[in-house]
Amino acid sequence: MSDPSFEADPEGLRQALEALLAPPSTEGAQPLPGVLPEEGYGEPAVLDRLSPIVLGGARRLGAPDALAHMDPPTPWIAWAMSVWNASLNQNLLHPDVAPVARDLEARVVDWLAPAFGMDGGHMTPGSTLANLTALWAARELKGVRRVIASDAAHLSVAKSAHILALDYRAAATDESGRLDAGALPDDLSSTALVLTAGTTSAGAIDDLALAGRAAWTHVDAAWAGPLRFSRRYAARLDGIEQADSVAVSAHKWLFQPKESGLIFFRDNRAAEAAISFGGAYLAVPNVGVLGSHGAVAVPLLATLMAWGRAGLEARIDRTMEIADGLWQRLGAHLKAELYGPQVSGVVLWRPNDGRSAQSVRDALPAGLASLIQVGGKDWLRHVAANPNADIDTIWGSIAGVL
Numbered sequence: 001m002s003d004p005s006f007e008a009d010p011e012g013l014r015q016a017l018e019a020l021l022a023p024p025s026t027e028g029a030q031p032l033p034g035v036l037p038e039e040g041y042g043e044p045a046v047l048d049r050l051s052p053i054v055l056g057g058a059r060r061l062g063a064p065d066a067l068a069h070m071d072p073p074t075p076w077i078a079w080a081m082s083v084w085n086a087s088l089n090q091n092l093l094h095p096d097v098a099p100v101a102r103d104l105e106a107r108v109v110d111w112l113a114p115a116f117g118m119d120g121g122h123m124t125p126g127s128t129l130a131n132l133t134a135l136w137a138a139r140e141l142k143g144v145r146r147v148i149a150s151d152a153a154h155l156s157v158a159k160s161a162h163i164l165a166l167d168y169r170a171a172a173t174d175e176s177g178r179l180d181a182g183a184l185p186d187d188l189s190s191t192a193l194v195l196t197a198g199t200t201s202a203g204a205i206d207d208l209a210l211a212g213r214a215a216w217t218h219v220d221a222a223w224a225g226p227l228r229f230s231r232r233y234a235a236r237l238d239g240i241e242q243a244d245s246v247a248v249s250a251h252k253w254l255f256q257p258k259e260s261g262l263i264f265f266r267d268n269r270a271a272e273a274a275i276s277f278g279g280a281y282l283a284v285p286n287v288g289v290l291g292s293h294g295a296v297a298v299p300l301l302a303t304l305m306a307w308g309r310a311g312l313e314a315r316i317d318r319t320m321e322i323a324d325g326l327w328q329r330l331g332a333h334l335k336a337e338l339y340g341p342q343v344s345g346v347v348l349w350r351p352n353d354g355r356s357a358q359s360v361r362d363a364l365p366a367g368l369a370s371l372i373q374v375g376g377k378d379w380l381r382h383v384a385a386n387p388n389a390d391i392d393t394i395w396g397s398i399a400g401v402l
C-alpha cells in the first residue's frame with residue numbers, strides 16, 4: 001500500500017492554496033511545540049497551525065510601501081514552479097535523476113550570459129557562493145594570491161578570500177561610494193580585482209572600465225546586474241564584458257524565490273575544468289562548490305519565458321522610476337540630505353534638521369526603509385526591488401514624518 005503523504009492530495013493542496021490566497025492574518029496563531037512532537041498532527045492540522053504563523057507573520061514584499069531591502073516580491077509563475085520542483089526533488093548532481101533539469105539550467109544560463117559578455121556558467125544559491133566560486137577559479141587559473149575590492153564591497157568577498165586563504169585588501173571609495181582607482185596598487189599581476197556593480201549599502205557602480213587591469217577581474221553584480229536587460233540602463237554596466245567572471249543574485253532584481261543566483265565566466269570551459277571534481281559515484285564531474293543542487297533554474301526559466309526580455313525590462317524600469325521619483329521628492333525637500341547619485345535603484349537620505357536617521361525610521365511603517373552606515377553617518381535606505389511599490393503611498397508616509 002502506498003503512503004498517502006507522498007501522493008498528490010488535491011484536497012490538501014487546495015487547502016494550502018486557499019490559505020495562501022486568503023488575506024494574511026495572525027489570528028488563531030498558537031505557540032509551536034518546544035520539542036519534536038512524538039505523534040504527528042497530520043497534514044490538514046499543520047496547514048491550519050502554520051498559516052497564521054508562516055503566512056500571517058511574514059513581511060509582504062509586494063506591499064505598496066515595501067521598499068527597504070534587496071528582497072523582491074516573486075511572480076506567481078515562480079511559486080507554481082517551486083511547487084513542481086518540491087514535488088519532483090531533482091538533483092542536478094546526477095543526470096539520471098535530473099534528465100531534463102540539467103538542460104533547463106544550461107538553457108537559462110545561455111539566455112542570460114551574453115548580456116554580460118560571458119560564455120557560460122552555472123546557478124548557485126546566491127552571490128555569496130557565486131563570489132566564492134569566481135575567486136576559487138581565479139586562484140586555480142591565474143594563481144592569484146590577493147583579492148582587492150573597495151571598502152563598500154559585500155562581506156562575502158572578504159569571506160571568500162578568507163576561505164581560499166588569499167590576502168584581502170579593501171581599497172578606498174570616493175564620495176559617491178565607488179572604488180577610488182587611485183587607491184589601487186600599480187602591480188595587479190597576482191591580484192583578483194573585485195568590482196561591485198550596485199553596492200549593497202548605496203547601489204554605487206564601480207568604474208567597470210577597470211576590468212582587465214588585474215590578473216583576474218570579477219564583477220559582483222549581485223544587485224545591479226539585471227540592469228543589463230533594460231535598454232535604458234544597460235550602459236551603466238558597460239565594461240562588464242571585459243571581466244573574467246560575473247555574479248548575479250536572481251533572488252534580488254530577477255524577482256526569484258530564494259535561493260537563486262548565477263556565476264558566469266567569460267571562458268566557462270576553462271573555469272569549469274578548474275573547479276570540477278570527479279568521484280566514484282558521479283557519472284559527470286561535480287562543478288563548483290555545491291554537491292546536491294536543485295532545479296532552481298526552473299522558476300527563473302519560467303519567469304523569463306512568461307515575461308520575455310521586454311517584460312523583465314518593464315519591471316526593472318518601473319522600479320527605477322519609483323527610485324527616481326523618491327529621489328526627486330527628497331531632493332526638493334528642505335529637511336532631507338541625499339547621498340551620492342541614484343544609479344541602481346538604491347536611495348540613501350538622512351534628515352538634516354538634527355533628528356537621527358534612526359528616529360525617523362522608527363516613525364515610518366515597517367518595511368519602508370532600512371538603516372545603514374556609510375561614511376560614518378547613519379542613513380535611511382530604500383531599495384526599489386518592488387514593482388508594486390506606490391510612490392504616492394510611500395511619499396505620503398515620508399512627508400508625514402519629515
Ligand SMILES: *Cc1c(COP(=O)(O)O)cnc(C)c1O
Nearest residue numbers: 126127128154198200222223249
Ligand atoms: C546581496 C549581495 C551579495 C550576496 O548575495 P546573496 O545572494 O545574498 O548571497 C553580494 N554582493 C552584493 C553587492 C550584494 O548586494
